[in-house]
Amino acid sequence: MQIKKQMEDIILSDVQKQLIERLGVASEKEGLPPAPSRILALLMVSPVTELTFDQIREHLNLSKSATSTALNLLLTTNRIDYITQSGDRKRYFKNRIGNWRENIKGSVKKITNSADVLEEILNTRPDNTPEFNKDLKDLISFLRFMNDNLPALYRQWEEQND
Amino acid sequence: MQIKKQMEDIILSDVQKQLIERLGVASEKEGLPPAPSRILALLMVSPVTELTFDQIREHLNLSKSATSTALNLLLTTNRIDYITQSGDRKRYFKNRIGNWRENIKGSVKKITNSADVLEEILNTRPDNTPEFNKDLKDLISFLRFMNDNLPALYRQWEEQND
DNA sequence: ATTTTGGTTCAGTAATTGAAGAACTAAAAG
DNA sequence: CTTTTAGTTCTTCAATTACTGAACCAAAAT
The missing domain is CATH 1.10.287 (Helix Hairpins)
Known part of the structure; x- marks a missing residue:
């Protein structure tokens, strides 16, 4: 299959970026480390609610390891969740706001x-x-x-x- | 005046010491640093509710600087208060639980x-x-x-x- | 069979935090 | 006026945090 899946390029307005920072800081005050806080905020503000590892990583300028650790922290503390699509190894992470x-x-x-x-x-x-x-x-x-x-x-x- | 003021020796039971630790940890989770957290807890558990700098310092095994910084933090954040007695330069710190x-x-x-x-x-x-x-x-x-x-x-x- | 994808894990590091200790100070006592 | 008391302030130090980058790995694609 040669058709490279087009990565949905999420583009955020300045207002949205500011909201991520504000919400991120709020999470930090609740005791979450910076990276997980930003991820949680991104998954709240992003118009696309389900984002891949790399989308998150790129958007927040995090290293792979930081992204991995942060996502696993958020997963084990039930703050996020992920879904998969058949024939796609990627996981799509989403904020568990429904919780x-x-x-x-x-x-x-x-x-x-x-x-x-x-x-x-x-x-x-x-x-x-x-x-x-x-x-x-x-x-x-x-x-x-x-x-x-x-x-x-x-x-x-x-x-x-x- | 030769009569050295008898320092009221506050003695705490093991149960009370444990309560200080438990309450201290709870405060740390609220974002307070360890020393201020312990002080706040001590001022909650101690049978004598108004303690001097040195009583606090000695009981929690803190340095003078740590005690000073912690007390000032608690004062500026309105979590404690102090009273003075005329003819006594010491300040008596107390938990502002009434707040x-x-x-x-x-x-x-x-x-x-x-x-x-x-x-x-x-x-x-x-x-x-x-x-x-x-x-x-x-x-x-x-x-x-x-x-x-x-x-x-x-x-x-x-x-x-x- | 080897390369790519989607990560994980480990070692190292820079920045921050929290406390110690010593030097300092202002007010009161001797 | 010297000493003591009741702290404060400054420098230093150790521990912890939050990340990076590199090596690694298993499953899927080529």
């Missing part, structure tokens, strides 16, 4: 978690710091309250969103 | 912010990726919904908590 509901659940879970740690702390605290203990108690109470009520709030959004 | 309401407000603000970025991205997206766009749209809608409804939920907690 946002799962991600939100994860964030809520983290709230429970920190409430638990704070509660353990509260249990070790002496009685002679009532103001401090009250603040801590309130915070824990608030976190638990949020935990209990967020699911209902989510369902409420779901309804109005149908 | 948790402010902090929560900050987190909510961050939701708005990311919704804004995502909306900008949505506006640049082509029409030929309807599934992706729908997911993005839903996420934005959900974030906005949360933003609009969280204040009321907070007030609800406030009432039940009186």
